[in-house]
Amino acid sequence: MDSEANPMEHRAFDPEAHRADLLAIVREIHELPDHGETIPPRMIEGILRRYPRDGRGFYSRAQIIAGLRHLAATGALELDEERLARRIQMRPVRTQSGVTPVTVLTRPHPCPGRCVFCPNDVRMPKSYLADEPGAQRAAQNHFDPYLQTWNRLAAFRAIGHPVDKVEMIVLGGTWSFHPEPYQIGFIKRCFDALNDFGRGIDGRDRVGNLIQDFSSLKSQEGLSYNEAVSSHLRSHLGSEWSGEGEQSTWAELELAQELNEAAGCRSVGLVVETRPDHLSVEEIYRIRRLGCTKVQIGFQSLSDEILELNQRGHDVGATREAVTRLRAAGFKVHAHWMPNLLGATVESDEHDFEKIFSDAALRPDELKIYPCSLIETAELMHYYESGEWKPYAHDELLGVLVAALSRVPRYCRVTRVIRDISSDDIVAGNKLTNFRQIAERELLRRGGRCDDIRAREVRNEFVEIKDLELRETNYSTSIGQECFLEFVTAEDKLAGFARLSLPDRKADLEELKHCALLREVHVYGVATEIGTRPELRAQHRGLGTQLVEAAAERARNAGFGDLAVISAVGTRSWYRRNGFRDGDLYQHLSLA
Ligand code: SF4
Numbered sequence: 312m313d314s315e316a317n318p319m320e321h322r323a324f325d326p327e328a329h330r331a332d333l334l335a336i337v338r339e340i341h342e343l344p345d346h347g348e349t350i351p352p353r354m355i356e357g358i359l360r361r362y363p364r365d366g367r368g369f370y371s372r373a374q375i376i377a378g379l380r381h382l383a384a385t386g387a388l389e390l391d392e393e394r395l396a397r398r399i400q401m402r403p404v405r406t407q408s409g410v411t412p413v414t415v416l417t418r419p420h421p422c423p424g425r426c427v428f429c430p431n432d433v434r435m436p437k438s439y440l441a442d443e444p445g446a447q448r449a450a451q452n453h454f455d456p457y458l459q460t461w462n463r464l465a466a467f468r469a470i471g472h473p474v475d476k477v478e479m480i481v482l483g484g485t486w487s488f489h490p491e492p493y494q495i496g497f498i499k500r501c502f503d504a505l506n507d508f509g510r511g512i513d514g515r516d517r518v519g520n521l522i523q524d525f526s527s528l529k530s531q532e533g534l535s536y537n538e539a540v541s542s543h544l545r546s547h548l549g550s551e552w553s554g555e556g557e558q559s560t561w562a563e564l565e566l567a568q569e570l571n572e573a574a575g576c577r578s579v580g581l582v583v584e585t586r587p588d589h590l591s592v593e594e595i596y597r598i599r600r601l602g603c604t605k606v607q608i609g610f611q612s613l614s615d616e617i618l619e620l621n622q623r624g625h626d627v628g629a630t631r632e633a634v635t636r637l638r639a640a641g642f643k644v645h646a647h648w649m650p651n652l653l654g655a656t657v658e659s660d661e662h663d664f665e666k667i668f669s670d671a672a673l674r675p676d677e678l679k680i681y682p683c684s685l686i687e688t689a690e691l692m693h694y695y696e697s698g699e700w701k702p703y704a705h706d707e708l709l710g711v712l713v714a715a716l717s718r719v720p721r722y723c724r725v726t727r728v729i730r731d732i733s734s735d736d737i738v739a740g741n742k743l744t745n746f747r748q749i750a751e752r753e754l755l756r757r758g759g760r761c762d763d764i765r766a767r768e769v770r771n772e773f774v775e776i777k778d779l780e781l782r783e784t785n786y787s788t789s790i791g792q793e794c795f796l797e798f799v800t801a802e803d804k805l806a807g808f809a810r811l812s813l814p815d816r817k818a819d820l821e822e823l824k825h826c827a828l829l830r831e832v833h834v835y836g837v838a839t840e841i842g843t844r845p846e847l848r849a850q851h852r853g854l855g856t857q858l859v860e861a862a863a864e865r866a867r868n869a870g871f872g873d874l875a876v877i878s879a880v881g882t883r884s885w886y887r888r889n890g891f892r893d894g895d896l897y898q899h900l901s902l903a
Pocket of ligand 1: 422424437484586
């Protein structure tokens with residue numbers, strides 16, 4: 312009966328015409344016993360069957376949520392709108408980790424990399440394919456940041472998800488290779504959309520005449536991706552490669568950020584993706600100024616030989632340096648690693664993976680594992696045709712992934728295994744998108760288990776705060792000691808964690824000199840509305856404050872007088888309430 316909300320269906324559906332039915336349905340749903348979880352589909356369907364829709368089948372869950380929103384907006388609902396929406400929501404897993412992720416893509420743009428495995432679809436930012444779900448959404452929105460953000464928020468809201476706490480994830484090629492005016496303009500427009508959506512303002516019509524058209528971009532015989540895209544941008548936008556409405560000033564961005572601090576949709580995280588060799592100290596300062604809190608960075612391999620064979624254009628030293636700088640500036644590091652690259656073997660990949668966590672200059676906080684798949688437009692095709700590269704057989708890939716998952720330390724979160732590419736795009740290589748489950752099952756069968764964060768999250772379960780234990784994992788990094796603090800249940804389920812860096816070297820950024828760094832505080836539970844206080848879920852039981860206190864105590868004991876936090880724009884007020892004062896790009900807690 313359900314599918315993800317179709318915006319067209321949503322638009323065509325007039326809730327007012329079905330007011331009486333919708334009110335009755337919503338009231339019945341409200342009467343169902345509430346154990347805090349999403350209502351199982353069969354129970355909702357049982358109710359919907361009692362209210363057939365105009366002899367044309369049944370209402371969908373998306374329509375019920377649209378009706379709920381309408382009834383609340385017109386004052387006809389005396390019940391708690393958000394609580395009901397949460398109970399009816401579709402695909403609850405999306406927001407179970409506590410925050411609603413909104414992914415947007417930058418427009419097609421040249422990339423300094425020449426990686427042989429990278430797709431070359433000129434209609435997309437480098438490395439993306441036109442039929443990936445996120446890429447399709449971006450193209451439908453002409454890669455405009457405002458439209459993408461606003462429409463994604465609307466889609467989430469239409470399927471019952473809360474949108475008050477949002478992690479903005481900006482993907483596409485190499486972020487740091489975009490001109491600064493485009494970067495500022497892009498992020499500013501994301502904030503504008505968050506601010507507008509939170510206030511119920513729909514500014515999409517105003518974007519209309521500023522949209523850049525990329526639909527005419529086509530591959531041209533003899534032209535590389537970079538050449539074709541550069542020539543398009545130059546001819547449509549001039550030598551600055553930025554169109555009207557695409558540029559903003561720092562002052563305009565800072566104003567939009569300030570508005571976001573108290574907005575209905577707040578950015579509680581902002582992520583960009585870039586290459587290791589484009590993370591100078593100046594660049595790190597810039598992305599922090601944009602409001603970023605996390606960087607996705609392509610390691611791909613930890614062998615200079617493999618990197619060179621695959622024409623990555625940087626060595627492992629650049630990766631180590633980039634991670635060191637990011638950590639020293641308090642960023643969370645989300646690494647990408649690719650087994651089965653040109654020149655790699657099962658044995659070399661198992662050894663390569665070990666380095667990710669044995670090398671103190673790496674040890675990322677999050678990890679995507681994307682085994683190399685062959686895409687027709689990638690240069691790897693030549694190596695495949697000449698027999699120099701071939702994909703691993705099922706069992707070989709299984710062996711690599713099982714070994715990898717068994718070695719992930721408890722402080723790291725494996726966010727994805729296998730990229731979500733349509734099997735039609737894969738010429739050769741794994742086409743199973745559920746390979747993670749297959750590998751996890753095999754790991755269990757072999758008597759092992761994956762201890763990563765994702766495997767241990769409490770998700771939407773109830774936890775008793777008195778049953779939680781504060782556990783500490785210490786490890787060394789290239790900037791000093793790292794302290795991973797976590798609240799766990801007796802079964803080692805994770806209810807919340809904090810990442811604390813205790814540097815023993817001089818910071819690159821003046822503001823962070825002599826500071827301990829609070830890089831992350833995360834508490835699990837459904838992403839409930841800021842300001843509401845559900846009694847039982849982990850997220851609102853003061854665990855965040857307790858984690859900050861534990862980190863402060865740990866930093867004080869290590870001799871630090873200042874704890875700096877890389878707060879997101881939307882969490883600044885929370886940190887102020889917890890005693891932090893505003894600095895330039897960070898907030899600070901005096902430990903004296
Ligand atoms: S750096 Fe990334 S986007 Fe650029 S070519 Fe390499 S893989 Fe593709």
